[in-house]
Amino acid sequence: MKFTSGLALFGALASAQVIIIPTGPVKGPNTLVFKEIGGVPNNECLTFTNNGNIVNAACANTHADRQVTPGKILGTDVLIVQRSFVSQFRPDLVGKTSCVAFNGTSFLADDCARKDILFARFDVGNGRIVSNGHFACLSGHDSKAQVLTDVNGLRCSQFTVTAVAPTRP
Numbered sequence: 277m278k279f280t281s282g283l284a285l286f287g288a289l290a291s292a293q294v295i296i297i298p299t300g301p302v303k304g305p306n307t308l309v310f311k312e313i314g315g316v317p318n319n320e321c322l323t324f325t326n327n328g329n330i331v332n333a334a335c336a337n338t339h340a341d342r343q344v345t346p347g348k349i350l351g352t353d354v355l356i357v358q359r360s361f362v363s364q365f366r367p368d369l370v371g372k373t374s375c376v377a378f379n380g381t382s383f384l385a386d387d388c389a390r391k392d393i394l395f396a397r398f399d400v401g402n403g404r405i406v407s408n409g410h411f412a413c414l415s416g417h418d419s420k421a422q423v424l425t426d427v428n429g430l431r432c433s434q435f436t437v438t439a440v441a442p443t444r445p
């Protein structure tokens with residue numbers, strides 16, 4: 277008799293269970309530094325500038341501006357930027373979590389909470405950084421080691437990753 281009522285109680289609890297799905301970005305377990313295969317020697321690692329653009333610079337793996345953590349927003353893969361931004365350069369990103377975004381022409385850091393832009397993900401299988409829902413990929417660098425974008429996804433660069441301890445932003 278006790279056993280039966282125990283089951284009934286369990287059933288009532290189970291049906292009342294509420295599943296909470298976080299809407300903000302959820303970081304995965306690994307913080308990474310991305311190194312471009314065939315990049316400019318000694319300037320091969322993706323780096324976020326003060327204005328949120330992405331360049332290739334020296335692989336200073338302990339610097340927050342080199343670090344990115346793959347994660348998810350509502351099940352969609354994103355790349356969460358470790359560094360923070362200041363009001364002088366990116367007032368829209370102060371105190372926000374930034375993700376790598378594709379704005380139609382370039383990849384850059386933007387507010388992970390924005391609903392009107394596409395975010396980027398790391399395609400682990402072929403080492404590429406690509407836009408969700410678009411062909412665009414990072415496609416190497418110019419002579420000044422500024423990263424380039426191929427909006428058609430035909431010439432994607434490939435990256436190796438190094439897992440690092442996240443540095444305080």
Ligand SMILES: *[C@@H]1O[C@H](CO)[C@@H](O)[C@H](O)[C@H]1NC(C)=O
Nearest residue numbers: 328329379380381382383384
């Ligand atoms: C996209 O970002 C790049 C780099 O910050 C910028 O030069 C360009 O104007 C932006 N394009 C749009 C459509 O916002």
